Amino acid sequence: MTEKNITAGGARKGAGRKKGSGKFGEETKVIRVPESKVTIVKHWLSEQAEAEQQQKDLQEAQALAGDKLHIQLPDSSEKVLIPLHSHKVVAGFPSPADDYVETRLDLNDKLIQNKQATFLLTVQGDSMKKAGIHDGDILVVDRSLTPQDGKIVIAALDGELTVKTLSIKSTGTWLVPENDNYPPIPVREESDIVIWGVVTATIKQF
Amino acid sequence: MTEKNITAGGARKGAGRKKGSGKFGEETKVIRVPESKVTIVKHWLSEQAEAEQQQKDLQEAQALAGDKLHIQLPDSSEKVLIPLHSHKVVAGFPSPADDYVETRLDLNDKLIQNKQATFLLTVQGDSMKKAGIHDGDILVVDRSLTPQDGKIVIAALDGELTVKTLSIKSTGTWLVPENDNYPPIPVREESDIVIWGVVTATIKQF
DNA sequence: GACTATAATTTTTGTAACAGAATTCAAAAA
DNA sequence: TTTTTGAATTCTGTTACAAAAATTATAGTC
Numbered sequence: 001m002t003e004k005n006i007t008a009g010g011a012r013k014g015a016g017r018k019k020g021s022g023k024f025g026e027e028t029k030v031i032r033v034p035e036s037k038v039t040i041v042k043h044w045l046s047e048q049a050e051a052e053q054q055q056k057d058l059q060e061a062q063a064l065a066g067d068k069l070h071i072q073l074p075d076s077s078e079k080v081l082i083p084l085h086s087h088k089v090v091a092g093f094p095s096p097a098d099d100y101v102e103t104r105l106d107l108n109d110k111l112i113q114n115k116q117a118t119f120l121l122t123v124q125g126d127s128m129k130k131a132g133i134h135d136g137d138i139l140v141v142d143r144s145l146t147p148q149d150g151k152i153v154i155a156a157l158d159g160e161l162t163v164k165t166l167s168i169k170s171t172g173t174w175l176v177p178e179n180d181n182y183p184p185i186p187v188r189e190e191s192d193i194v195i196w197g198v199v200t201a202t203i204k205q206f
Numbered sequence: 207m208t209e210k211n212i213t214a215g216g217a218r219k220g221a222g223r224k225k226g227s228g229k230f231g232e233e234t235k236v237i238r239v240p241e242s243k244v245t246i247v248k249h250w251l252s253e254q255a256e257a258e259q260q261q262k263d264l265q266e267a268q269a270l271a272g273d274k275l276h277i278q279l280p281d282s283s284e285k286v287l288i289p290l291h292s293h294k295v296v297a298g299f300p301s302p303a304d305d306y307v308e309t310r311l312d313l314n315d316k317l318i319q320n321k322q323a324t325f326l327l328t329v330q331g332d333s334m335k336k337a338g339i340h341d342g343d344i345l346v347v348d349r350s351l352t353p354q355d356g357k358i359v360i361a362a363l364d365g366e367l368t369v370k371t372l373s374i375k376s377t378g379t380w381l382v383p384e385n386d387n388y389p390p391i392p393v394r395e396e397s398d399i400v401i402w403g404v405v406t407a408t409i410k411q412f
Numbered sequence: 413g414a415c416t417a418t419a420a421t422t423t424t425t426g427t428a429a430c431a432g433a434a435t436t437c438a439a440a441a442a
Numbered sequence: 443t444t445t446t447t448g449a450a451t452t453c454t455g456t457t458a459c460a461a462a463a464a465t466t467a468t469a470g471t472c
Binding site: 013014015016017018019022024028030 | 419420421422423424425426427
């Protein structure tokens with residue numbers, strides 16, 4: 001750092017912020033809005049922007065996923081409240097049904113914390129059998145959660161989405177398949193591995 | 207109309223447009239909106255303004271009506287919560303959101319066939335480990351389904367609800383725990399065993 | 413040569429400012 | 443009294459501006 005020369009002068013062709021790099025990804029206009037609606041509109045706009053970002057992520061993921069995992073977005077437009085029984089409460093059978101209802105529970109609410117960042121994946125193969133994840137199961141994946149040691153995560157491996165357990169130890173970071181036939185995979189800076197999201201639930205239909 | 211005198215000079219106290227006389231009935235602010243959303247937002251705003259005007263008219267009418275006519279107001283608390291996106295259809299706008307609406311999935315729809323007959327149970331114990339059902343899992347139970355061979359069912363055994371696999375063979379009907387530590391239980395006419403419902407799904411949260 | 417820091421450049425974004433339209437009232441005219 | 447007209451004031455869409463953010467080329471450093 002010399003003090004005499006502070007200029008790095010001259011033109012810089014091609015420099016500058018890129019178009020569409022704003023939060024809306026497109027050009028904007030100013031419009032006049034009644035004060036009481038400003039918050040509502042702004043909130044909606046940011047939600048829309050997020051949803052569009054999510055859409056892009058989804059397309060990207062679908063490109064990566066190939067045929068292995070089938071991705072869907074949750075839709076929690078309509079609320080359905082289902083009575084939730086607790087095993088021990090119902091023990092005093094015969095039960096007049098509703099007396100024993102503990103709470104009513106909406107499955108979307110229960111399973112989806114962060115609507116904007118949540119995806120559903122359908123599992124193919126039994127590679128995570130030991131973790132209770134089987135072929136055909138539906139995984140609920142939250143992209144907004146921080147991957148932590150012991151969490152089950154979705155990782156993009158060689159351009160393919162896979163489900164693995166994340167292991168962060170002193171020996172380094174590993175992706176561990178819950179299947180004895182496959183070895184753990186080391187995660188290094190230079191490797192092309194991206195943790196795509198954290199699995200928050202798995203659903204098995206009979 | 208004389209030509210000499212064109213002034214009607216002097217101050218006019220109290221003159222001028224009244225506050226809140228605009229179409230929104232309140233003060234406004236300018237905000238920046240992405241171009242593709244301008245039409246949608248404007249449309250929504252004018253609809254909201256109309257609704258509020260109607261509301262005022264109605265109140266006025268009610269004041270006039272006195273006891274003669276009984277006019278009911280719509281629930282205003284509900285009105286406030288009208289979501290902005292419900293109007294994207296009306297806007298006649300090529301909405302990017304529409305592209306992926308079809309791929310969205312409602313977990314309630316997916317998991318619950320018969321809303322009236324469906325209950326959720328929380329599992330205690332690992333007695334069904336081999337069937338992928340573990341402690342803490344949530345079971346989706348449909349009471350309207352007919353129990354069939356191989357189905358996982360909820361059975362009332364000794365005044366307690368348990369989850370078992372139903373086995374209907376030539377040797378008779380059995381309730382089979384998916385756990386090697388417990389023996390199958392024969393179901394006979396005289397036994398006090400009631401099949402309470404059929405498990406259609408199990409949900410595991412991490 | 414590779415990497416880093418920085419200046420240059422461009423877009424974004426919230427807000428202020430402006431001008432024309434709309435609205436309302438008081439004073440003048442009929 | 444009624445009508446007309448001009449002044450006063452707010453509304454509203456748009457433009458303008460400045461600070462912030464983002465991006466890249468260049469200079470400097472190791």
